[in-house]
Amino acid sequence: MSTNNLNRLSNEKSPYLLQHADNPVDWFPWGEEAFQKAKEDNKLIFLSVGYSTCHWCHVMAHESFENEAIAKIMNDNFVNVKVDREIQPDVDRMYMIFVQSLTGGGGWPMSVFLTPDLYPVFGGTYFPPEDQHGRPGFPSLLKRMASLWKEQGEALKKAGVDTIEKLRELTLQKFEGQNSQLNMKLAHNVHQYFISSFDSDEGGFDGEPKFPTPVQFHFLFRHHYYILSELGKAEERFAIMSIQEIKKRGHSLGIDFKDCDNEAQYLNKLQTVVNSRKQAAKKDLDMVTFTLKKIAMGGIHDHIGNGFHRYSTDKYWHVPHFEKMLYDQAQLLMSYVEVYLLTKDEYYAEVVRDIVTYVERDLRDHEGGGFYSAEDADSYPHEGAKHKLEGAFAVWEASEIKEILGDKNSEIFSYHFGVEPNGNVDPRKDIQGELKKKNVLIERHTPKETAKKFEISLDEVKVILSESKEKLAKYRFDKRPKPHRDDKILTSWNGLLISALARAYDAIRDEKYRELAEGAARFIKDQLYDSGKNRLLRSFREGPGEVEGFVDDYSNLIEGLLDLYQSTFNESYLAWAIDLQDQQITLFYDEEGGGGFYNVGKNNKNILVRLKDDHDGAEPSANSVSVSNLLRLGHIVDKADYNAKAEQTLKYFVERLEKVPYAMPAMAASLMLYLKGIKQIIFVGSEQETIVQKYIDIIRNRFMPNKFLLKAKENGEVLNERCEVIKSILQAESAPSVHICENFTCGMPISDVHELEEKLVES
Structure with a gap:
C-alpha cells in the first residue's frame, strides 16, 4: 500500500x-x-x-x-x-x-x-x-x-x-397492464411460486446461497391471513344455506358455478374450494414457521453475539457470509414478531429479544439514538495480526471451547451446536481457506434431544447452554478484535427498524423497544430532516451528509412513523408522516407516465435515467411500501388522492406482477391490502382507564395486517382536523369504547371485552 x-x-x-x-x-x-x-x-x-x-x-x-x-x-x-x-x-x-x-x-x-x-x-x-x-x-x-x-x-x-x-x-413506455384487473389471482400466483420453490428439507426458497428474504415471509403471512379472513366462519352455516346463499357466498370467493346443476353440486363445489384455500393458508404458515426456525437454529444466526449474518453460502443455513446489515436485522425482527403473533410460540419471542439485544448493543449511536449500518465480515483473528480473515470474530476451534467451558459443559455444548474436533465447515464453502479447523455454531439438536443424550433434565440443559454462551461471549468481546463497524446512519434503514421496533413493542410489551424506536425517529428529525423545506437527507456520519433523500428514505420512514404512531398514539408522528408523504409525491411520483415512484428526484442532474424500482429483494421496493403507506394514510385523513395514487401505482406494475410474481412479493402484499381494505380500529377513552388498555392489548396481541389503530382524543390536533370519522365519534360519545370501521363506515360502539373478541373473530 x-x-x-x-x-x-x-x-x-x-x-x-x-x-x-x-x-x-x-x-x-x-x-x-x-x-x-x-x-x-x-x-x-x-x-x-x-x-x-x-x-x-x-x-x-x-x-x-x-x-x-x-x-x-x-x-x-x-x-x-x-x-x-x-x-x-x-x-x-x-x-x-x-x-x-x-x-x-x-x-x-x-x-x-x-x-x-x-x-x-x-x-x-x-x-x-x-x-x-x-x-x-x-x-x-x-x-x-x-x-x-x-x-x-x-x-x-x-x-x-x-x-x-x-x-x-x-x-x-406505458405498460399494457394499465387495463389489467387487480385481483387475488395475482397474489395466488405468487403463493403458487413459493410452494413450487420451497425447500421442504431445509426451508427457504433458494438453492444455495440462501438469503433470509423477509419480503417473502411478509407476503406469505398476509396471504395466510387474508385467505382465512375471507373464508371466515362460513362452514358453520353450510348445512343450512339456501341455494341463493351458496351462490352468493361462492361468487364472493370467485367461484364459477357454471358446471353445477343442483344444490348438492353447488354446496360440494363451495366446500371443495373452501377446503383447498384452507390448505393453502396452512401451507403459507407452515413454510414460514419452518424456515424461520431453521434460520434461527442455523449458523447464519450468531448464537454467541446475537443478530443475523447476511446470508448462508450453503443450503443448510450453516456457513454464512459473516457481515451483519441493519436492514436484515430490521426486517427479520419484523418477521419474528409476526410469526410470534401468529403462533404464540415463545421460541420466536426469544429471537425477537435476541435481535434487539444486538442492534441496541452494537449498532446504536448511544448518544444520538440512530442506528449504524453494518458490521464487517472480516476482522483480525487476534491482536497484532497482519491480515483480516472472514468470520474470525465469530468462529471457534473445538479446543478453544473446551478450554473456556471445561470438559463436561463443552461436551454438552459441542453436541448441541455441532462442534467437531477438526472443524465443521465444508471445505467447498471455504474458498480462501480461512475457516480450516473452525466451527460455525449451528443447533444440530434441540434442547430436549441434548437432555436425552446426556441423561439430564431439560432445565439443566438450558442453564448449561445459557451459561456457556455467556462465557463464550465474554471471551469473544474481551479477547478478539471486533470487526469494522460502518457507523453511518441511513434514513431508509432506520425507517425499517423504527417500524420493526414499534411492532416488537406491541407484541412483546417491552417499553425499551418503544423507547429505541422513538429515539431513532427523534435522531432523524433532529439531524436528517430540514423542516423548513420538508426534505430528508440520506445519511449521517460526523454530521449530516450532503446527499438528499431518495424515494426509499421517504417510504420506509413514513411506514416507520405510521407504526410508531400506533404504538404511542402520539399524533406528531402522524403529522410528520403526512408531510413526508406529500413531499414524496411532489419529488418522486410520476404524474405523466402512468403512476409509480421514481427512485430519484426530478432535479438529479447526474443520473441519465430515472428508474422506478419494482424488485422486492434484500429490501422491499419503495413502490411496494408506498402503496401500503398511501392506502393507510388515505383512510386516515380522508384524502382520495392518496388512494388514487396507490391504485394507479398498482396498475402501473400489474403487468410485471403477472409476468414475474416471485420478484414482487411485497407488491403482492400491498395489492391484497388494496383489495381487502383497511380496518380502522378506533379507541375512545383514556389509556389510563383499565378497560381501554384491555381493548388495546387485545388488538395488539393479534396479527391483523390490514388494521390501523387510532385514538380519539379531545385535544387531537391532527385527527380532529383531518379525520371525519374521529370527529363524528367524538361528537357522539366519550365513554370508553371501540369502533371497528371498514370502507369508511363504522360499526356500533363496542364496550365489552368479550364482544370485541367475538367481533374480531367474525371479521
Whole structure:
C-alpha cells in the first residue's frame, strides 16, 4: 500500500470511501470535479461501487487498488471514481442494470467503464489481479479498455448512448397492464411460486446461497391471513344455506358455478374450494414457521453475539457470509414478531429479544439514538495480526471451547451446536481457506434431544447452554478484535427498524423497544430532516451528509412513523408522516407516465435515467411500501388522492406482477391490502382507564395486517382536523369504547371485552 499523500477520498465521510483514502489510486468521489477532469483529459471513467462491509470489495482492494503497478495503469489511463452504494443507491442502481444486462449477473464490487458523459461502455463485478482460466485479469482489462478508447472512442460513445436510450425507452413506455384487473389471482400466483420453490428439507426458497428474504415471509403471512379472513366462519352455516346463499357466498370467493346443476353440486363445489384455500393458508404458515426456525437454529444466526449474518453460502443455513446489515436485522425482527403473533410460540419471542439485544448493543449511536449500518465480515483473528480473515470474530476451534467451558459443559455444548474436533465447515464453502479447523455454531439438536443424550433434565440443559454462551461471549468481546463497524446512519434503514421496533413493542410489551424506536425517529428529525423545506437527507456520519433523500428514505420512514404512531398514539408522528408523504409525491411520483415512484428526484442532474424500482429483494421496493403507506394514510385523513395514487401505482406494475410474481412479493402484499381494505380500529377513552388498555392489548396481541389503530382524543390536533370519522365519534360519545370501521363506515360502539373478541373473530 502506498504511503504517499492521501487521495481525494480523505475528505469524505463515507466509511467505504475512507477505506480507500490511502490507496495509490488517484480516486475521485462521484461529482463534477471527476466528470470535468474526464472531459478535459478525454479519458474513460473507471467507476468502482461497493460498501464498507463488502468482503469481495476488500479482496479486490487488497489485490488491485493497493497494488502500485495496477494503480499506475489506472491513474495514467482513467479518471477513477469511488461510490458508496449505500449513500448513492441511484448511481449503483442505474449502472447495476447495465452490468446485469451485459453479464447476466451483478454484485459488489461493481466495476464499470463510463464515457466522460457518464454513458456505460463495459462493466462487471470483481476482477482478479491476474489472467486466469482464459479470462482477463484486471490489469489486462484496464489496458484493453484504454486501447479501445484511443482507437474506437467514437464507437464506444455511440454504444453507450444507445444502451441508455434503450433503458430510457423501457422506463418511459406505458405498460399494457394499465387495463389489467387487480385481483387475488395475482397474489395466488405468487403463493403458487413459493410452494413450487420451497425447500421442504431445509426451508427457504433458494438453492444455495440462501438469503433470509423477509419480503417473502411478509407476503406469505398476509396471504395466510387474508385467505382465512375471507373464508371466515362460513362452514358453520353450510348445512343450512339456501341455494341463493351458496351462490352468493361462492361468487364472493370467485367461484364459477357454471358446471353445477343442483344444490348438492353447488354446496360440494363451495366446500371443495373452501377446503383447498384452507390448505393453502396452512401451507403459507407452515413454510414460514419452518424456515424461520431453521434460520434461527442455523449458523447464519450468531448464537454467541446475537443478530443475523447476511446470508448462508450453503443450503443448510450453516456457513454464512459473516457481515451483519441493519436492514436484515430490521426486517427479520419484523418477521419474528409476526410469526410470534401468529403462533404464540415463545421460541420466536426469544429471537425477537435476541435481535434487539444486538442492534441496541452494537449498532446504536448511544448518544444520538440512530442506528449504524453494518458490521464487517472480516476482522483480525487476534491482536497484532497482519491480515483480516472472514468470520474470525465469530468462529471457534473445538479446543478453544473446551478450554473456556471445561470438559463436561463443552461436551454438552459441542453436541448441541455441532462442534467437531477438526472443524465443521465444508471445505467447498471455504474458498480462501480461512475457516480450516473452525466451527460455525449451528443447533444440530434441540434442547430436549441434548437432555436425552446426556441423561439430564431439560432445565439443566438450558442453564448449561445459557451459561456457556455467556462465557463464550465474554471471551469473544474481551479477547478478539471486533470487526469494522460502518457507523453511518441511513434514513431508509432506520425507517425499517423504527417500524420493526414499534411492532416488537406491541407484541412483546417491552417499553425499551418503544423507547429505541422513538429515539431513532427523534435522531432523524433532529439531524436528517430540514423542516423548513420538508426534505430528508440520506445519511449521517460526523454530521449530516450532503446527499438528499431518495424515494426509499421517504417510504420506509413514513411506514416507520405510521407504526410508531400506533404504538404511542402520539399524533406528531402522524403529522410528520403526512408531510413526508406529500413531499414524496411532489419529488418522486410520476404524474405523466402512468403512476409509480421514481427512485430519484426530478432535479438529479447526474443520473441519465430515472428508474422506478419494482424488485422486492434484500429490501422491499419503495413502490411496494408506498402503496401500503398511501392506502393507510388515505383512510386516515380522508384524502382520495392518496388512494388514487396507490391504485394507479398498482396498475402501473400489474403487468410485471403477472409476468414475474416471485420478484414482487411485497407488491403482492400491498395489492391484497388494496383489495381487502383497511380496518380502522378506533379507541375512545383514556389509556389510563383499565378497560381501554384491555381493548388495546387485545388488538395488539393479534396479527391483523390490514388494521390501523387510532385514538380519539379531545385535544387531537391532527385527527380532529383531518379525520371525519374521529370527529363524528367524538361528537357522539366519550365513554370508553371501540369502533371497528371498514370502507369508511363504522360499526356500533363496542364496550365489552368479550364482544370485541367475538367481533374480531367474525371479521
